[in-house]
Amino acid sequence: MKRIWIYQADRIFSQQESVQILERVGQFVSSWTAHGSALAGKGYVKYDLFLIFEVDEEQAGVTGCSIDKSVHFIKSLEQAFDIGFFDRLKIAYRDAEHRIQLVDRSEFKELIRSGIVHSETIVFNNILTEASEIESKWEIPFQESWHSKIF
Incomplete structure (x- = not known):
């Protein structure tokens, strides 16, 4: 199963911001681990508004620590780009x-x-959790x- 996390920003990114965020996401995902095992993950920006992380849990399962790492990373994006990803309003x-x-x-x-x-x-x-749902339920x-x- 491929698990996903969808983070909606509190504003639309500029094209330049999308490129810069995507570069940082690529760097983060390439070093994202769970108990020392590399996660088969990817991250992408959709519609200059959403940041989506995807992990193939058949390769290596996500742990609380690996989720914490992703949240810490997203908070660093918030500060760097003056964007909020946790505003549910x-x-x-x-x-x-x-x-x-x-x-x-x-x-x-x-x-x-x-x-x-x-x-x-x-x-x-x-609030979707499975990558297979993106096409039909997002x-x-x-x-x-x-x-x-x-x-």
Whole structure:
């Protein structure tokens, strides 16, 4: 099984930031270990907003220490780029033109009330844990998401 962690930033990266973040992610992943064993992992930036880590646990299993290392690394990215990856108060969705929008929860609620966000609006399900789910369960209609239960 390939396990994933999806971190949504609190703002869209510039193209230059995406390149720089990806370079640092590559360096981190190449040295990422669990109890001394190299992890078969990769990291990538998606839509200049999401940082995704993936590990093939059939090669070597992830441990609490290896997860701590990744969190420490992400916190270093936050400081270096003045970006937050642990702000759960922002919601990403696709607008009518399919562009990604990032708003805070109160604004998202208002968009629902006004009908701009509706049952078919695509939202991002960042709580996935398996890489096989990315294609079919990451960008999903609002009505099928955890968001619909909260808002």
